[in-house]
Structures are given as structure tokens and as C-alpha cells.
Amino acid sequence: MQPAGLHVLDEIGAGDRIRALGAVIERLFGRVTPSQSVVLDVRYDAFGRDAPTGVAVHRGALFQVLYDAAREAGAEIVAGREIVGASDGRFAFATGEQSPRFDLLIDALGVRSPLSEAPKANLPYGALWASLDWQAGFDPHALEQRYEAARKMAGVLPIGTLPGKQNQQAAFFWSLRGKDEAAWRAASIDAWKSQVLALWPETHGFLDQIERHDDLVFARYAHRTCASPLSQHVVHAGDSWHCTSPQLGQGANMALLDALALATALGSQSNLDAALGEYERMRLWHIRLYQTASFLFTPAYQSESTLIAGLRDWLMSPLSRVPPAPQILAGLVAGAWGSPLNALASVKRR
Numbered sequence: 001m002q003p004a005g006l007h008v009l010d011e012i013g014a015g016d017r018i019r020a021l022g023a024v025i026e027r028l029f030g031r032v033t034p035s036q037s038v039v040l041d042v043r044y045d046a047f048g049r050d051a052p053t054g055v056a057v058h059r060g061a062l063f064q065v066l067y068d069a070a071r072e073a074g075a076e077i078v079a080g081r082e083i084v085g086a087s088d089g090r091f092a093f094a095t096g097e098q099s100p101r102f103d104l105l106i107d108a109l110g111v112r113s114p115l116s117e118a119p120k121a122n123l124p125y126g127a128l129w130a131s132l133d134w135q136a137g138f139d140p141h142a143l144e145q146r147y148e149a150a151r152k153m154a155g156v157l158p159i160g161t162l163p164g165k166q167n168q169q170a171a172f173f174w175s176l177r178g179k180d181e182a183a184w185r186a187a188s189i190d191a192w193k194s195q196v197l198a199l200w201p202e203t204h205g206f207l208d209q210i211e212r213h214d215d216l217v218f219a220r221y222a223h224r225t226c227a228s229p230l231s232q233h234v235v236h237a238g239d240s241w242h243c244t245s246p247q248l249g250q251g252a253n254m255a256l257l258d259a260l261a262l263a264t265a266l267g268s269q270s271n272l273d274a275a276l277g278e279y280e281r282m283r284l285w286h287i288r289l290y291q292t293a294s295f296l297f298t299p300a301y302q303s304e305s306t307l308i309a310g311l312r313d314w315l316m317s318p319l320s321r322v323p324p325a326p327q328i329l330a331g332l333v334a335g336a337w338g339s340p341l342n343a344l345a346s347v348k349r350r
């Protein structure tokens with residue numbers, strides 16, 4: 001969660017609950033092997049010592065906090081329904097039943113939403129992910145990564161605790177091409193662990209917690225930006241409107257900003273069409289900016305290209321330390337490029 005997304009959670013009274021569960025992230029840090037040179041070093045405090053930081057949370061913690069906030073706000077939640085279509089103000093369910101009729105249907109069904117345009121293709125690289133018990137020796141306030149060119153990448157992100165639990169956890173991830181998933185499954189898990197240890201020996205405490213392939217989830221990434229959030233029957237929010245690789249860590253942030261923008265637009269206009277137009281205007285440029293940045297940055301960390309990895313190491317990395325680059329990069333990571341909150345505030349003030 002970046003500061004912009006935390007602001008949205010504060011607006012619905014859920015920010016402190018997330019902060020209590022999550023881990024404060026002050027820095028994004030990465031070294032390339034074998035040189036061990038630092039090629040990623042973004043610090044939130046490039047804006048000053050009191051600059052807001054990120055907070056990393058388990059996906060389940062974010063879900064629970066949002067679920068509780070929705071219930072407390074009076075939302076009626078009907079679970080266990082698979083949506084397969086929408087028309088005339090009603091959702092169509094896989095069972096053949098339909099929902100009651102609503103004035104507005106909001107599609108927040110994520111990257112594979114059946115109500116949105118399908119992404120043209122998955123990105124070549126995805127990643128193996130696991131939530132594991134935290135290990136001493138790692139920075140509890142940093143996302144740390146190790147790379148070999150851009151072909152290999154391992155990462156450790158502290159993610160705090162799940163609601164009702166005490167143990168501190170980390171998200172551990174390993175970059176993997178979609179077309180290599182079957183070969184990874186066919187090989188022994190120890191062969192894979194040897195590769196990870198060769199890149200980052202200190203991760204042995206995390207790897208000891210992984211016994212079989214199914215202890216890891218393979219996440220495929222896709223990139224899509226629908227030209228508009230408005231389809232014939234629904235309004236899209238979050239990944240169903242725009243999805244990308246998680247390299248910049250913005251997806252949850254963007255989904256929350258969409259939700260706040262939609263609520264703000266609906267609250268500021270009595271005409272539904274005018275409100276939806278306002279929603280699109282508030283979000284469009286921020287989304288385009290971040291979708292473009294993510295599209296451009298992703299190959300620097302996940303690609304076959306030796307040239308792009310070389311440019312990252314020999315050009316981008318040294319330049320990123322020359323002012324004002326540290327502030328610009330901190331703003332990018334914080335979700336602040338394009339001032340998304342100003343766009344919302346200007347509508348609220350009217």
C-alpha cells in the first residue's frame with residue numbers, strides 16, 4: 001500500500017487497522033549479482049524525514065479490513081456467486097440466476113473479469129509467491145530484491161501479520177516465465193532452491209519453509225488499459241479497468257483510488273451519466289501515466305534483454321542517485337505522479 005492508497009483507507013476509517021497489521025516500508029533496495037552493485041535504491045524519505053511511507057500487508061489482511069469496513073458501512077454482502085455476465089442493471093450468475101435490478105453495476109472483478117475486455121496476452125514473466133515466516137537478518141522496513149541481469153529476480157517483502165495472528169510474515173517471490181512453469185514443476189523442488197541460493201544465499205531460512213511446489217503460487221501478470229471505464233452495462237474499477245505487472249506496487253492503490261473517485265463522483269452529481277463522466281475524468285490521466293511507467297519499467301526487472309538490464313545497471317542506476325531523481329522516483333513509487341488526490345479534492349471542493 002502506497003501513501004495514496006493509505007489516504008483512501010483513512011477516508012473510510014480503515015487506515016489505522018491496516019497500519020496495525022502491516023509492515024512499514026521505508027525503502028526499495030536491490031543488488032545485481034555477481035557484482036553485488038546496488039541497482040535499485042528508492043527511499044520514501046527522499047521527500048524529507050516526515051514523508052509518508054508505504055505499508056506492506058498480506059492480501060488477506062487488506063481483504064479483511066475492507067470487508068469489515070463495508071459491513072460497518074451497512075453493505076449487504078452476498079457471497080458464493082460467480083458472475084458470468086451483466087445486462088439491464090442485473091448480474092447474471094453461473095447458476096443461471098440473476099441479481100435484483102440496480103441503478104449501477106460496478107465491475108470490480110479484477111484482471112480476469114468476465115465483464116471487461118480480456119487482456120490481449122499475459123506478460124512473458126510472472127512470479128512464484130509464498131507467504132512465509134519472517135527471518136532475522138533481513139531489513140524489516142525494506143522491499144529487497146536480487147537480480148541476475150533481468151532474467152532472474154528474487155524478492156523479500158515484510159508483510160506484517162494476518163488478523164488474529166501474531167507471527168510476522170514475509171512475501172517471498174521468484175521471477176518465472178510463463179512458458180517455464182511446466183519445466184519448473186517437472187524438476188525437483190531442491191533443484192529450484194539451489195538456483196535461488198546461488199542468487200541469494202541468505203534466503204535459506206525462507207527456502208527451508210518450502211517443501212513442495214504447491215507451497216508456492218504461480219501468478220501470471222497481464223497488461224491492459226481499457227480506453228474508458230464505462231461499458232454498455234457496467235462501470236469498471238481497479239484491475240478490470242487497468243491491470244499491469246506489480247513491479248511498481250500500484251495495483252491495490254489504483255483500485256482504491258478508483259473506488260474513492262467513483263464514490264466522490266456519485267456524491268457530487270445527481271445525474272448518473274454526469275457522475276460517471278466525472279469519475280473517468282478524475283482517474284484517466286493518473287491511470288495512463290502509471291500504466292505507461294509500469295510498461296516501461298517492467299522489462300528492466302523481468303525480461304530476457306541483456307541490453308535493458310545493462311542500461312539499468314550502467315545508466316539508470318547511477319542517474320537515479322543524482323538530484324532530483326531520488327525525489328522523482330520516490331514520488332513514482334508513492335503513487336503521487338499526476339497528483340491523483342488533487343483531482344479528487346478539486347471535485348469535493350465544488
Ligand SMILES: Cc1cc2nc3c(=O)[nH]c(=O)nc-3n(C[C@H](O)[C@H](O)[C@H](O)COP(=O)(O)OP(=O)(O)OC[C@H]3O[C@@H](n4cnc5c(N)ncnc54)[C@H](O)[C@@H]3O)c2cc1C
Nearest residue numbers: 081082083108109110219238239246249250251252253255
Ligand atoms: C502476485 C501479485 C503481486 C502483487 N503485488 C502488488 C503490490 O505489491 N502492490 C499493489 O498495489 N498491487 C499489487 N498487485 C496488484 C493487486 O493485487 C491488484 O491490482 C489489485 O488486487 C486489484 O484490485 P481489484 O479489486 O481490482 O481486483 P482483485 O483484488 O483481483 O479482486 C477481484 C475480486 O473479484 C472476485 N471475482 C473475480 N471473478 C469473479 C466472478 N466471475 N464472480 C464473482 N467474483 C469474482 C475475486 O475472487 C476477487 O475477490 C499484485 C498482484 C499480483 C498478482
